[in-house]
Amino acid sequence: MWENPHMDMKGPAVLNSKTIRSFAGLVTASLLLAACSSGGSDSEASGEINVFLIPSPSSTAIQSFIPDFEKETGIKVNVSETPYGEAHQKQLLSYQQKAGAYDVAQFDNSFLMPFCQAKAMKPLDEYLSESSEYDIADFSQSQQDYGKCNGETLGLTLSTEPMIQWYRTDIYEKLGLKPATTWDEYYENAKKVQASGAEGQIVGFGPNVSWWWMTLVWSFGGSLYDDNLNPTVNTKEAIAATDYLKKLISVSPKGALTANSDEVTSKFLGENIGAMINYSGYYGSVLDKTINKNEGKIGTAPLPVGAADITHLAGWNIGVPADAKNPTAAWKFLEYVLGKTNAKRYLESGAAAIGRKSITTDSDLLAKFPYLAQLEIPASSRVERYPQIAVWPEFEVAAIEAVTQVLAGKQKTQPALDTLNEKLKPILAKEPKS
């Protein structure tokens, strides 16, 4: 048998009962100390919060406030950033385990419903009703509702990003065009721009085509499903919207067929394209000279109106998880960063704007960020946001597949949407009943 030649044969003899007792005592004392210190390091007592963020201009802006917040309140802020692709999965896992890992969490509005169904986020209405600093009345009703589920506010608005119309002021001026007010006008403008030698317009026909498709379906007076969660994607309105989207291909650059939303923006800002339909949150790219080759020539206007006047509202939410260890400090942090006092500073830190009335009507800010005017959602406009269903990801993939078939000319609109409608039935049937 192999033996360790370096083993000190006296070793075991040294571990006599006295030594073992002393060692056990030491271990017990250490454990007690550790337990006490862990109680002591409880985030509430020591004023520590863990903030979960998703890399974005909003996240960068939030982090720029941390040093001042820590200095003013003595609350230590730990940040953990997770890329979008895995952020919500990580949050869901954490909330399922009730680990209390995060006190503040940024999330996409499309995850509001799964979080709501799981009771994963703490309702913030009590804090909101008492906070003059946050001043919820500074938001229009539609924006107050943006983070609500079943009447409870589970997320504050971290960015207000409606789908809007973007256009090249130089091209439109030269051709005597005005931003379109209807979808017909939008197409006609694009045709005129195309005839002048530039590309008419751009939307994303690629992996995010669902964003534009559902905007058009709503705008043409249709819907994706009814109140009983029956799919309604093959109605005449949805067919007209899909046909219109297909018609736009003829006035778009070829690359739009595969472009995702980021690429749509970079093409619009870097190439010679008359107009674009995209979220207002991309205004940050307009200010980025490495992306925007058409500085000073970008204008914004409201989304053209179809059979229905709708606003497709998107944007980040941020809230306090139900299992947060230090919700009071978490609210203090949210109030500090997103409150009225620091609202201007937040915007100027590079974040996508939050549609506070005091921000969207500020003349200084409007001069600097003219797109802020588009964040004022008229009361007449019906606000549509990402479908508030837990099965949305599966729904969206099926919709993208069907719409892509139509856009590629592989299927006619009606049969493609009929098939999609059938396919969506079992998907929607899986939706947990609230």
Add this chain to the structure above:
Amino acid sequence: MVTKLSGPRATSKRSKGKNLRPVAHFTVPTWIFLFLTILIPFIYGIYISFLNINLASFLPASFIGFDNYLNVLRAPETWSTFQITLVITVFGLLVQIPLGIILALALHENLRGTKIFRSILITPMLLTPVAVGLTYRFMFDTDLGVLNWMLGLLNIEKVNWLGSQTSALFAIIIVDSWQSIPFVMLLVLAALTAISPSLYEAARVDGASSSQIFRNLTLPLITPTLLVITMIKIMDFLKLFDTLFILTRGGPGNATTTLGLWTYKTGFIFLELSRAAALGVIVAIISLPVYFLWRKASKGVR
């Protein structure tokens, strides 16, 4: 017979085993590591494939038998993505193996500049698939890509490389081939080097032409290596993900979504963990014959 078994051979086998025993102990940490990182997750994957875990649902998971498997097998996406995987595999092999052989034969000739050429050829192997995917995505860009710029110089209309199923699959095969051909080439080159030059001399003395030598001598001798390469490549294609994800994300629509990418979407986009586990088990079952063929082919190489 008995005498033979208890003879010197049996003794030497026993002593060899005895000699190996201390050495075998050193592999224990590796076995533990493999057990923890491969076997346990694999068994756990099989286990959850019989449950109904959805990450977005906070309800306790329950046992649903083979429902996930039945749903997966009934879903048209499983079969369409399997077809796409097959198309990429077949056409990928048809491009990569012949080109790898041609390059290996050229390098085997030891012509002038062979060493530099070999170093350049293996460079794609050293690059990460994500970087390769991103680079090619820009190259294939319809409006700004270098490929369409070159077509423009020849007055040929722009092609939307990633915009239709056929051209997107073509692009994926091109990118994967660019990275994989050096691998095929290196293995074939090693097989060619192992062939005794005297066999070629004898064939030439017998008056065999170059094509006859290749057909009747080189090809049969490198066939076991080619089989190994084929099996490795089939397994590579079954798990093709990174390049594909960066290049097309499975689009347009699901036109380039392979079985592996569909499993990812099911698990991480739809959050249907149990259904994804069932898909994973099915992919593993599909891979099994390939694995056994690979083992058989490997013995041939030895």
